[in-house]
Amino acid sequence: MPEFSIDPDIRRARTLPSRFYTDARFFELSKERIFARTWQLVAGPELSATLTPVNLLPGFLDEPLLISQGDSSTACMSNVCTHRGKVLVEEPCEASLIRCGYHGRRFSLEGKFLSMPEFEGVEDFPSPDDDLRPVAFAERSGFRFASLDPISPFEDFITEPAAHITDLDPASLKFTGRREYRVHAHWALYCENYLEGFHIPYVHQALNKVVDYGTYTTETFRYSSLQTGFDEGGGVAGRYLFIFPNLMFNFYPWGISVNVVKPVSPAEIVVEYLTYVADETSFATGAGGDLDAVELEDEAVVESVQRGIRSRFYDRGRYSPTREQGTHHFHRLIAGFIG
Template sequence: MSRELIDADIRTARTLPSRYYTDPSVFEGLKSVFNGWQFLAHNDELSINAMLPIEHLQAINGESVVLLSDEAPRVLSNVCTHRGMRLVLEPCTKKTLQCRYHGRNFSLNGTLRHMPEFEQSIGFPSSADNLREFPLKQWMGMHFTTLGKGMELPWDMLEKRLGFLSPESFTYDAERDRDHTVEANWLLYVDNYLEGFHIPYVHPELNQALDYSGYITETFDGGVLQIGKATKGDITFDLPQGHPDEGQEIAAYYLWLFPNMMFNFYPWGLSVNVVMPVSTKRCRILYRGYVKDAELAGQGAGSELDTVEHQDQWVIEEVQKGMASSAYDRGRYSPTKEQGVHHFHRMLSQFNQAP
C-alpha cells in the first residue's frame, strides 16, 4: 500500500522532497495547479481603465485574457479569432476591440462585429469567430477568473471574516506596483509566506510591530489565514461587534489562496502578491497595493513592505541553493509554527500524485 508523501499528522510528517524545488519534470507536472481561480485586478483599476489585459495571467498559465467593463465587468479571450494576434496590449479606456493586425472588430461582449475582406467567405461569421468568455468571480471588490479546472475556494466564509474591511472601496495606488524576479522556485516563496516562524530571525523590524507569541495560523480547504497580533500600543483593526476576532489586538490578516495568491490586510489597506512560476529556480512576484487610509500607511505591521520583501527574497534564494545539495532531501515541520506549510504541501502532493 502506498503511503502519503506528506503525512496527515504534522508531528510525524516530513517536508516535500528537494526534487520538488529542483526537478524540471516536477515543475512541469505542477503547472496544472494554476488552472483554478486566479486574481486579475481590483475594481478601482477597472474604473481607471475600461480595458485591462492581464499580463500576469499569461505568465502564470499561458492564457491571454482582457478584463473589461461593458455594462458589467467581463473576462474575454484577448486573442483575435482570425490568426491569433493579441488584441489589447496595454491598459486603455477604448470602447471598441479592434485587432491591430488585419482590423477585425469585436463588440464588448465578444461577438464579431466586422471583418474586412471576408465577404466571399462561406459560413462566416460563425460562433467560432467570437471571443471566448471566461468565468468571472467578483469578491470584495476583486476580480478573478479560472480555466475551470481548479478547486472551489471558500469565498463566503472569507468574506464573513474580512468583509468588515470593505476592500471594495479601497483605492488603487500605482506607486505600490512592483514586479520582482526571485532566483528561487515558486514553491519556496509560498512556503516562506505560510509561516511566521522566521519573523524573529529574518525580519527584526517587523518583529517589533508584531507580538510573535500571539501569531495564529488557521488552515481551511483552499488556503491559509494567518493572524498577526500587534505589540502594545501599535496600530490595530477596529473589529465590529460580534466579529469572530472581537477583543483581539490584530495588526494584520495574511490570507493565502491556493496556489499562488496572497492578500495582506492591514489597517492602511491591502497589498496583493501573486507568484508567477518561471523555472525550477526562478519565479516572479507581482505586487499591487490598495489604500484605505493613507495616513496609516507608515505605521504598524504593514509599513516596511519593501524591507520585509527583500529579507524574504534573500532567505528563499539561499534556500534554493540549499535544495541542490546531495546532503539535504527532506526536513520536519514544527507542529506549533508550520501548520500552514504542512497544509500547502499536503494540497500539492494530492494534486501531484506522481511519487
C-alpha cells in the same frame, strides 16, 4: 502512484521532496496542473478602461486575456482573434466594440463575433468557434480574478476566510503603487516561507517587536489559509490571507498590501507588491510598517533555501505541528494538484 504524498497528519508528515523544486519537469507540470486550474488576480479596484488587456503570468502561463467592462457587467475573454490569431487589444482603451487590427474582424464587447470582410461564401460561418472564448471570471471587493480551467468556483477559494476580513471598506481603498522584486528561488519556496510565522523571531527582528509571536494563529480552509498576528495589546496587527497557489492579501490597519508570486523559471520569481491605502494617517506603521525590510529578509532566507535544497544530503524535512500548519496545508495542495 501519485508523484508525491504528504501525510494528512502533520505529526507524521514529511515535507515535499526536493525534486519538486529542482526538477524542471515539475515546474512545467505546475503550469497546467496548478496554475491553469486555480485563480489569478488580473486587476484591482483601480481598473477603469472599457477594454484592458492582461497577460496572465507573462513568460509562464503567458495567456493573453481581455477584460471588458460594459455598463452593467464585466467579462473576461481570450484576447486572441479567432481568424489568424493576432492579439486583439494591445493597450487599455475606450471602445464600443473590438476590431482586429489585422483583417478587420469585429466582435462585441461581450466577445460575440459581429462581422468579417471578404468572407462571403465561407461554409458554416460564422459559428460559435468564431466568438472569443469566455474565461472564468470573479470579482471580490473590487479585485478581479480569472481562471483558465478552474477546478472549483472562485467562492471555494475564498468564502470562509473572507468572512474573517470585515474591518476594511474596499470602496475606501486607494491604489498607491506597485513594486517588483526579483528573487532567485522557486515560487513554492517563497510561498511556503510566507505561510508560517515560525521564522519571525529568527529572521525578522524588527517585526518581532510589534507582533506577539505567542498568539500568532493559522487557520486553513479548502484552498486558502489565514494567519493572524496580534500586537502586544491584543489588537490585530496584521492578517495574512493566502489564496493557493500564489496570491497573498495582507490586511493592515492602514490598508492592503497584495503580493503576487510570478514564476519565471524553476529557480527564479518576480514578486509583485500592490499597495492599497485606506487610512493614510496610519500608513506604514506597526506590522505593515517597513515592508521593504521584511521582504529583503525573507528573500535572503528563501534564496538560501534554494541553494540548500540542491544538496545531496537534503530531501525532506518534518513539520512543527503548532507553527507550520499553513506550510503543511500548502504542500498537501501541491501534491494533490500534481497528482
